[in-house]
Amino acid sequence: MEENIKQLTDTTLANIAACDTGAQLNDIRIGILGKSGALTALLKSMKDIPPEKRPEVGKIVNVARERLEAAIADRQAVIEQQELDRRLQSEKIDISIDVPTPCAGGYHPLTLIRNRIVDFFSSLSFVVDEGPEIETDYYNFEALNIPADHPAREMQDTFFVTDKFLLRSQTSAGQIRMMEKVKPPIKMISPGRVFRADEADATHSPVFHQVEGLVVDKGITMCDLKGILDLFAKKFFNxxxxxxxxxxxxxxxxxxxxxxxxxxxxxxxxxxVCKGTGWIEILGAGMVNRNVLKNCDIDPDIYTGYAFGVGLDRITNIIYGINNLRTVYENDIRFLKQFN
Ligand SMILES: [Zn+2]
Structure with missing residues (x-):
């Protein structure tokens, strides 16, 4: 009897140690301690033991029972912990996943070149004055010595907003506004957008950019113009x-x-790049027409001046070696990234 109990206990303890689910453990518990369990059956067979031996055997059975119950409880705790670990592992959220780093914005190539031009002329004490983009016929044409019947009007296809107002076709309109506001000496640049009814292609766009320059004072000559533009070209290229x-x-x-x-x-x-000529056209310029000075109440017998107009898009294309103007306006992020 004692031997039977020991064997049963050892086998069951080994089974308990080996099982790894709650269901298996429950089966073992029922198999040994349940109503028709093996240990229960042994207890029932106590009646066949001589009465004087019963307390001793009873004690052995109780000890075995306690050991088994304790082992089941321990194993139960281990299995529950394992199951909890497994669940936590499977439901874990990976918060370490890579997120795209926010990318910093940068200047558009046209803005970069515009800033360089503005910096250059500002350093020579030119003031910066941006005129309005919607202009009257007077500022865009008439005052610039382009009367209504002038053939030069046909050189530019102008966008009209109403009969009286138009989208400026040149930043030269800014010259007139400046000369109306300020009397000589005048040194100014006027950077900005201009508009012409052109089809967009590799070299044209209905919106493009100019930087107008104007200097009016006593004794200004073509030499001054040549000097400043030479300095500008050296600064910009080499x-x-x-x-x-x-x-x-x-x-x-x-x-x-x-x-x-x-x-x-x-x-x-x-x-x-220069189509074999060795030269690249960079801008248009000249001495301010006497009629333009007169239109602004500046006496052309006392004052002279020069003016120039830089095509900002053209200069940008030359500096960065861009051969299609459209890429500058398409805002393809891969293109723009190269400049910052
Ligand atoms: Zn060349």
Missing amino acids: ENTQTRFRPSYFPFTEPSVEVDASCSQCGGKGCR
Whole structure:
């Protein structure tokens, strides 16, 4: 009997130690301690034992029972802990996942070049004055020596807002506004957007940018114009850059010139960028037409001046080697990222 109890206890303890689910453990418990369990059956067979031995055997059975109950309770605790761990593991939320780092914005290439131009002229004490984008016919044409019947009006396809108002087709309108406000000496630049009814293609856009410059004082000559534009070209391309003037025509300047800079790509030898000429056209300029000064109540016999208009988009394309103007306006983030 004693031997039976020991064997049963050892086997059951081993089974308890080996089981790893609550259901298995429950089966073991019922199998040994339940109503028809093995240990219960042993207890029932006590009646076959001689009465004097019963207390001793009873004690052994009770000890076995306590050991088994304790082992089941311990194992139960371990299994519950394991099941809890498993559940926590499976329901765990991974908060360490990578999130995209926020990217910093940057300046548009046109803004970068505009800022450089503004910085350059500001350092030479030019004031910056941005005129309105919606202008009257008077400021955009009439006062700039382009009367209603002037053929130069056909050089520019203008967007009209109403009969009286239009989207300025040139920043030159800013010259008139400045000369009305301030008497000479005047040194100003007027950067801004201009509008013309052009189809967008590799070299045209209905919206583009200019930086207008104007200097009016006593004794201003073409030499001053040449000097400042030469300095500008050297600053913008490199210190070996040369400039040259070619005769041109603008209604608001007389004489008028197109200004070329020697090609910084090939140093003037001729390459694809300068189409083999060694020169790149960078802006239009000239001495302020006497009629324009008169329109602003400035005496052309006392004062003279020069004006220039830089095509900002053109300069930007040259500096960054952009060969399609459309890429500048499409706002493709991959393109814009290259500049910052
Ligand atoms: Zn070249």
